Amino acid sequence: MVNLVRSAAALIAAATLALGLAACGSDDEAGQASGSGSDAGATASSGGKKDVCFLFQDVETEFWAAGIKLISGSIKERGWGVQELNSQADANRQLEQIRDCISQKVDGIIIIPHDGESVVNMIALANRAEIPIGVFNRPPAESNPNANIQVVANNAEIARQTTEFLAQEAKKLQEKTGKKVKPLIMVGDLGDSNAVNRKKGFDEVIAANPDVFEKPVEVATKWDAETGRAGLQSAMQANPDVGMIFTSSDFLFPQIRSVLQPLGRWVKRGEEKHMILGGLDGDSTACRLIKEGIVDATGVQNLNFEADAIVKALATAIEKGETKPKQAIDDPGFALTADNLAEREKDMWGCTIAPPS
16 A cells, blocks of 8 residues: 555564465465464464464554554463464455464454455454454444454544644744645545545644635545655645645655755744644654654554554453454544643654664
């Protein structure tokens, strides 16, 4: 889905592949199985040690890389086995991987799906096999009738809080110029409910401030770095008067910089040509850029809470023998801004992890 792979993500992906080769040999159907903590082809043990399949659709951003590491680590801390399966953004491969997990009679499944539609059938397969399943951060489509544990950030609310701070900054700019501010949103893949809800939160704030904002410019990114960069470059050429940019994911800030810097717009808060900037995820790049005064705010997903919650909920279901648990766990998140940085910095995962080298 996304071409940008930061160093931390690359290390995790490489480790996953290497372990997968060791565990699976020439078994192509299993995809990128790492077999870490368990034998990839073995049937789950009937004793105290449990075996969990952890499927993810790729390792394309710092958020996913950190989340995968936290989830796998939490499972291993319980003394359980975990198989890491990377579908490399291929929904069909992910379907085959979950079928393979089911054939092994694993004790539980955690999945970061390719999209909300394809995972519906995968949940149904797990239900039929009476294996509890948890869906992490990318929920199934609302039409999903099947039982699952899901942990997801309240993306609409987090985006709304972030955009409200940007709107305050836009009002200050309007007071200086006497003109409405033209906002731009870099939209994620609208096949992903996270992208849909982030856009919803942004749109609500823009619509609530018609005296401040012009009609927003929309740039489709499809969660792809180069698509986002090219789209933003074209949009800025057509709309050089854009005064505010909200990116639906922090991973696009390097692409935004590559477009704005030649235009003299990648400057600190308070400087004449400062572009009001906001994002969402809460990664280390966003943290650094807020500290540097380049970015005004970012919406934060509580990654540590989400990873811990999905593992705890699945473990509880396994230990109680609940094969079809149904539970929705909400991460309310928050907006880290230039104004609350000092008091909330410690609560943002991207400010507390070691940034990629």
